[in-house]
Amino acid sequence: MPRRKEKQRRHGEYVPPCPHYPHCVGCPFINLPYPEQLRRKQQIVAQALAAYPSLRHVEAPAVVPSPQRLGYRDAWSLEVDGVDCFTPVAVVGAATRLRVGTAIANVYTRGPATLAMSAAGMAEVAPGRFCLGIGAGSEPIVEAWNGGKFTRPVARVRDTVRFLRVALAGERVAFRGETFAVEGFRLSRPPAGPIPIHVAALRPRMLRVAGEAADGAILNWLSVDDVRKAVAVVRKAAESVGRDPGGIEITARLIVSVDPPGPQAETGLRRHVNAYLNVPVYRAFHDWLGRGELLAPMWRAWDAGDRKGAVAAVPENVLNDLVLAGTADSVRAHVQRYMDAGVDTAFFHLLTFEQDRARKRELVAEAIRALAPALAPRGPAVQPGG
Numbered sequence: 001m002p003r004r005k006e007k008q009r010r011h012g013e014y015v016p017p018c019p020h021y022p023h024c025v026g027c028p029f030i031n032l033p034y035p036e037q038l039r040r041k042q043q044i045v046a047q048a049l050a051a052y053p054s055l056r057h058v059e060a061p062a063v064v065p066s067p068q069r070l071g072y073r074d075a076w077s078l079e080v081d082g083v084d085c086f087t088p089v090a091v092v093g094a095a096t097r098l099r100v101g102t103a104i105a106n107v108y109t110r111g112p113a114t115l116a117m118s119a120a121g122m123a124e125v126a127p128g129r130f131c132l133g134i135g136a137g138s139e140p141i142v143e144a145w146n147g148g149k150f151t152r153p154v155a156r157v158r159d160t161v162r163f164l165r166v167a168l169a170g171e172r173v174a175f176r177g178e179t180f181a182v183e184g185f186r187l188s189r190p191p192a193g194p195i196p197i198h199v200a201a202l203r204p205r206m207l208r209v210a211g212e213a214a215d216g217a218i219l220n221w222l223s224v225d226d227v228r229k230a231v232a233v234v235r236k237a238a239e240s241v242g243r244d245p246g247g248i249e250i251t252a253r254l255i256v257s258v259d260p261p262g263p264q265a266e267t268g269l270r271r272h273v274n275a276y277l278n279v280p281v282y283r284a285f286h287d288w289l290g291r292g293e294l295l296a297p298m299w300r301a302w303d304a305g306d307r308k309g310a311v312a313a314v315p316e317n318v319l320n321d322l323v324l325a326g327t328a329d330s331v332r333a334h335v336q337r338y339m340d341a342g343v344d345t346a347f348f349h350l351l352t353f354e355q356d357r358a359r360k361r362e363l364v365a366e367a368i369r370a371l372a373p374a375l376a377p378r379g380p381a382v383q384p385g386g
Contacts, residue, residue: 059358071374076101076133076253076347080141086118093126101131103218103253103347104200107160108142108150112175113185115160116167123191133218133251134160135200138281154205155179161197161213168195198251202285204233211237216249221276223321224337226289227252231342251345252338257325258352258367268353269323270314278302278310294318323351328370 032040075092079085079102089100100122105115115134122130136142136153143150159177166173167182170190175182198216201207210217211234219230227250235245255272259265276282277295286295294315301309324334338346350367354360369375 069374070369070372071376072098072372074099074101074345074347076103076251078103078253078349079106081145086122089130090122090125093122093129097129099129099131100126101133101198101251103133103198103220103251104135104137105133106137106141107134107156108137108148109146112160112163112180112182113167116164116185116187119164119168119195120187120189120191123193123195124189127191128193131196131198131216132164133198133200133216134164135218136206136281138279140279152179154209157199157206158209158213161199161209164195164197196249198249201230201234202281203288207233208237210234211239211245211248212241212243214248216251219250219252219343221255221282221285221322222252222289224334224341225321227338227341227343229289249344250342251347252343253349254335254338254346255323255349255351256331256367256371257323258350258363259354261325265353266319267311269319269351270311272351273314273319273322274298274302274307274310291318331371332376 075089075096075098077085077088077100085102085105089102092098093100102122105118107115110118119130119132122132134157136150136157139150142148155178159175159179162177163173163175163180163182166175167185167187168191170187172184172186173182174184196215198218199206199210199214200218200220201210202220207217207230217230217234219227222230231250234248234250238245238248257265257269259268277286278299283295283299286292295318298310298313298315301307301313324331326334335346348367348371350364352360352363354363
């Protein structure tokens with residue numbers, strides 16, 4: 001096979017990091033500055049669309065820079081009513097060197113063996129870079145959408161962690177838990193190494209499961225001050241069973257509004273708060289955090305069927321505490337307060353209520369670039385999330 005000769009470097013080019021570049025045609029742009037690589041890749045997409053008459057009216061979207069270039073280290077997915085939690089991290093895990101994680105895989109909607117197989121498959125895609133985040137979810141997801149029974153969630157999660165430890169080690173499983181039993185299952189392709197298991201937790205009992213049995217705790221829908229309260233429960237639980245409290249990784253999903261400020265964005269955020277904080281598990285969570293009196297008017301309006309009243313009753317300070325918004329610098333400062341409060345890894349849930357799909361992609365891409373740790377003076381460990 002003829003080999004391509006190395007061309008003389010022109011102004012603006014640099015020495016490619018790959019030693020095979022002069023002889024390989026797999027990455028013809030790697031010798032160019034990164035912005036030029038992105039521009040040329042977008043041209044390729046545009047030319048491909050133009051080749052099909054039915055697609056010539058479609059505008060080629062901007063090529064989003066690699067998250068690794070921007071300083072991100074992790075990518076975490078979610079699973080509610082869109083795509084499942086494993087598919088996105090499989091794509092990212094195969095295409096990058098980022099650590100990837102699920103936040104979360106539901107312990108009710110997948111059987112224990114299926115969950116173990118999914119985790120083992122991800123470990124092959126991203127060896128040494130995959131975290132399995134599991135959790136109980138909520139009543140609507142488990143019961144109304146999947147026909148299950150949302151019973152004894154703390155015991156179910158604890159049983160699942162215990163089962164997964166044995167199954168992912170490649171051992172034959174004969175497990176009798178409080179909520180399920182597994183007999184005779186063995187992974188035929190167990191992962192080469194241990195898979196960290198993170199538990200999504202809101203209130204004390206589940207936070208204690210994370211501290212006593214898991215490798216990490218996943219926090220969600222809480223303020224900076226709330227982090228201290230939750231982390232204290234996790235650390236104390238770990239210590240109570242002889243584990244290193246500092247060895248439990250604390251991750252948190254942080255909701256970041258990427259829409260321009262205005263009435264439309266605020267209404268969307270208020271509706272989003274209602275969609276979550278009226279779910280029984282989150283309602284009980286915020287009652288435990290001390291927001292019961294503050295959120296009571298919203299809850300009463302919701303229970304009465306007054307959706308507009310519930311949206312209007314969301315307190316302004318609750319929005320400011322639970323949703324990050326504003327300039328990139330102000331969001332970074334807010335993130336840093338979470339880190340100072342005890343979060344080890346924060347991942348963004350970039351939220352927009354824009355209806356136009358192209359504009360939505362643009363807003364999210366702009367936010368990923370603007371909030372990149374590599375562009376911050378001293379960037380905290382913030383990561384793109386689901």
